[in-house]
Amino acid sequence: MLRVRFAPSPTGYLHIGSARTFVFNWLYARHNGGTMILRIDDTDVERNTQSSLDSIFEGLKWLDLEWDEFYRQSDRGDLHRAMALRIFEKGLAYRDFTLAAADSEDKSHTGGPWLFNPGMRELSKEDSDRRAAAGEAFVLRFRVPRETRSEVLFHDLVYGDQCKATADIEDFALLRSSGVPTYHMASCADDADLGISHIIRGQDHLTNTFKHVLIFEGLGVAAPNFAHLPLLIAPDGSKLSKRRHGPVVSVTTYRDEGFLPQAFVNFVVLLGWSPKDNREVMSRQELVDAFTLEGVNHSNATVNFTDEVPFDPKAVWLNAEHIRTMDDAELARQLRAFVPETVDDAKLDQIAPLVHERVKLLKDVNGVVDFLFVRDLPPYDSNELIPPKGDQIMALNVLKLARTTLPSVEWNHDALDAALRAAASELKIKTGQMFQPIRVAVCGRKVAPPLFETLVVLGRDTALDRIDKAIAMLAVPTSKV
Numbered sequence: 332m333l334r335v336r337f338a339p340s341p342t343g344y345l346h347i348g349s350a351r352t353f354v355f356n357w358l359y360a361r362h363n364g365g366t367m368i369l370r371i372d373d374t375d376v377e378r379n380t381q382s383s384l385d386s387i388f389e390g391l392k393w394l395d396l397e398w399d400e401f402y403r404q405s406d407r408g409d410l411h412r413a414m415a416l417r418i419f420e421k422g423l424a425y426r427d428f429t430l431a432a433a434d435s436e437d438k439s440h441t442g443g444p445w446l447f448n449p450g451m452r453e454l455s456k457e458d459s460d461r462r463a464a465a466g467e468a469f470v471l472r473f474r475v476p477r478e479t480r481s482e483v484l485f486h487d488l489v490y491g492d493q494c495k496a497t498a499d500i501e502d503f504a505l506l507r508s509s510g511v512p513t514y515h516m517a518s519c520a521d522d523a524d525l526g527i528s529h530i531i532r533g534q535d536h537l538t539n540t541f542k543h544v545l546i547f548e549g550l551g552v553a554a555p556n557f558a559h560l561p562l563l564i565a566p567d568g569s570k571l572s573k574r575r576h577g578p579v580v581s582v583t584t585y586r587d588e589g590f591l592p593q594a595f596v597n598f599v600v601l602l603g604w605s606p607k608d609n610r611e612v613m614s615r616q617e618l619v620d621a622f623t624l625e626g627v628n629h630s631n632a633t634v635n636f637t638d639e640v641p642f643d644p645k646a647v648w649l650n651a652e653h654i655r656t657m658d659d660a661e662l663a664r665q666l667r668a669f670v671p672e673t674v675d676d677a678k679l680d681q682i683a684p685l686v687h688e689r690v691k692l693l694k695d696v697n698g699v700v701d702f703l704f705v706r707d708l709p710p711y712d713s714n715e716l717i718p719p720k721g722d723q724i725m726a727l728n729v730l731k732l733a734r735t736t737l738p739s740v741e742w743n744h745d746a747l748d749a750a751l752r753a754a755a756s757e758l759k760i761k762t763g764q765m766f767q768p769i770r771v772a773v774c775g776r777k778v779a780p781p782l783f784e785t786l787v788v789l790g791r792d793t794a795l796d797r798i799d800k801a802i803a804m805l806a807v808p809t810s811k812v
Contacts, residue, residue, distance in 0.1 A: 333365030334528045337398075338372045338518065341383040345390030345582040347634065348533060348563045348571060351599040355560060356531045357396045358600070358622040368525060369398040373405045374517050390582035395592050402525070404517055411512035414520040415471055415505040418549040423476075424505055426459045426469040427451040447472070447502040471506035473545060483541045488558035489627045490534075495541045503542050515539065519546040527555045531624075534559045534631075558624050561603045562631045571634060579641045580634075589669055589693030590646070594653040598646040602632035612652045651691040659683040669693045671704050678703075681788040685780040700780065703788060708775040708797060713804040715771045718764035726768040727805045728758060733769050734798050742791050744783045751782075772801035 337353040339345070360367040371387070373379050391398075404411075418424045429448050452474065463469060477497045484494050505516040512520070522530065537559045547554040563571050571580045578584040585595050597613055605628070606613070606621040613621070635643045654662065663676070663683040670679060682700055689699050702708060716726045732754050740750045755765035770782050773794050779785060786794050 332526075332528070333360065333363045334368065334526050335360050335365060335531055336368040336370050336522070336525065336527050338370040338404075338521075339387050340372045340375060340378075341380060341387060342375060342378040343383050344386040344573065346571070346573075347580050347582060347585075347599060350390060350394065350582045350595075351563065351602060352532055352560060353391065354394070354396065354596055354599055355604070355622075355627075357398075358618055359529065359531060359624065360399075361619045362622045365528070366400065367396075367398045368400045368402065368527070370402045370404060370521060370525075372514070372518065373403055374408070374411075374512060374514070376405075376511075386581070386583060390586070393582070393586045393592050394596060396596070400525075402521070404521060407517075407521060407524075408512065410524060411517045411520045412506065412510065414523070414550055415512060415516050418473065418505065418546070419471060421549065422474070423549045424471050424473050425452055425454065425502075426463055427472045427502075427504075428454075428462055428467055428469045430468075444499070445501055446475075446477075446498075452502060468508040470504045470508055472502040472504055473542070473549065475500045475502050475545065483544050485540060485544050485554065485557060487537070487540075488529075488556055488624045489561075490537070490559060490629065493537065493540070495538075500541055500545075505546075515542050515546060519543050519550070522555060523547060523550050523552045529556045529558060531558045531560065534562050558627070561628055563602055564631045564633055566633060566635055566637070576636075577641075579636055585642075585646075588642070589690075589695065590650050591653050591657075591665065591693070594650040595646070597653065598643070598649050601645075602634065603628050612649060614656075647691050654690060654693075655688065657687075659687065662687060665693055666696055669696050674704060678788065685784055685788065689780060700785075700788075702774045702776075702779070703785075706793075708800075711771070711775045713801075715777060716768045716801055716805060718760075718767040721760070721764050723805055725758075725760065725764065727802065729754075729760070729765055729768040730772060730798055730802045730805070732758060733765075734795065734802065737791070737795060737798075742787060744787060747783045747786055768801070769798065773797045 335356040337349075337356050339349055339353075357367050359365070369391070371384070373384075415424070427448060429451055451472075475497055480497055482494050482496050483500065484492065487493050503515060504513045506512055521527075540557055540559075544554050565571055565576055569575060573580055582595075586592075593615055596615065597611075597618065600613075600618055600622070601611065604622070604626045606626060610617070610621075635645070657665070659680070660683070663679045666679060666683060666686075667676075670682070674682070682696070682703060686696050686699050690696055697704070716730070717723055718725060718729070733751065736750050736754050737747075740746050751765055751769070752762055755762045758765065766782050767777060770779055770785075771777055773789055774785065789797075
């Protein structure tokens with residue numbers, strides 16, 4: 332059975348690249364009817380943090396892509412050590428008592444690549460057992476078979492056949508001097524024990540895979556299939572990092588700025604993968620149906636952003652497109668986290684249709700209809716009340732007639748439309764000249780959602796109160812409130 336895993340380390344927030352790895356694994360599992368496993372690789376105790384773990388779970392919860400099985404690597408240390416000893420007992424690993432190596436996994440010397448310490452690799456079993464029994468600290472190292480084979484081979488489902496000479500692979504550590512397994516050992520032990528059939532991960536892990544193939548061989552189990560994904564890079568070609576590029580590379584930043592989870596998933600999938608028909612806006616099910624590893628690109632994918640525009644324009648565009656496909660009830664539910672708590676659900680249901688075509692990010696709701704969230708409008712220039720090709724007297728006449736007309740009008744779109752159009756005819760002005768002063772009076776600006784829908788949501792009392800204040804502003808020619 333097809334089994335894939337996402338194995339983050341809780342040493343930092345959930346990175347956009349890590350989220351993409353999770354999404355690719357999830358899509359591959361769902362497309363093929365397989366099992367999705369979440370495994371927290373938390374054996375690096377000194378670097379693990381609770382805040383990092385929280386960030387991983389927060390980000391994955393927001394993505395709303397469920398997993399089928401869950402494991403913590405720290406609960407499985409006995410298994411890792413047992414498997415390392417199994418390799419040792421086969422003569423495929425040895426104890427390295429070199430003091431300088433006591434806590435290192437891999438080493439390098441300034442004079443060139445370090446492969447092994449001959450004195451340790453060639454130490455007799457008797458001397459090794461004696462020194463270990465005496466309590467001398469050692470690192471358990473894999474004995475890379477340079478004498479019996481010249482290369483390590485594996486086939487990558489994205490990059491094709493891969494080969495590395497054994498002469499270029501150092502005797503890497505399996506267990507530290509503390510007995511704690513290294514990343515290589517713990518990861519492979521878990522993959523073997525959990526029956527992982529496909530390892531889908533970032534291309535930066537490709538060089539580790541040669542060591543992992545040797546570990547799987549040492550355990551006597553078939554290696555999983557490997558598929559390495561192109562890296563995500565910044566516009567300047569550097570690898571995305573929080574230190575250099577800030578919170579924009581964190582998944583929770585996208586959540587907090589008002590991206591929809593389905594739009595974010597759509598965006599990250601298109602970073603390094605494309606469907607055969609080159610579609611861009613895709614639902615979750617469409618992604619599941621279309622996803623294959625054959626569609627993964629070889630070249631790195633650029634996330635385009637600048638200091639002024641922190642999000643990739645394509646991500647923002649996709650988010651807007653996904654918002655358009657939502658019904659008003661679902662949009663209202665998604666907007667809840669971005670409007671003041673004082674806005675009740677009934678009013679939010681009315682707001683959703685007003686902003687449906689006007690927001691790209693959920694957070695934009697505050698810029699589009701902020702006038703609905705306050706009792707009193709912030710100051711605005713009274714000249715904004717003057718309509719096109721009109722003057723202050725025209726604006727004042729419009730507002731006064733609106734003030735006498737609106738109290739008796741049924742408060743719905745059609746009735747308001749009919750009443751204000753009739754008022755425009757009475758004043759012998761264009762409807763645009765009638766509507767602009769009212770719009771500015773109730774919204775505080777010229778650009779706002781459609782007037783009649785806005786009036787309905789705002790409510791009669793508030794609308795009339797704001798019109799009264801606008802009339803008072805125009806009564807003082809030089810006023811600027």
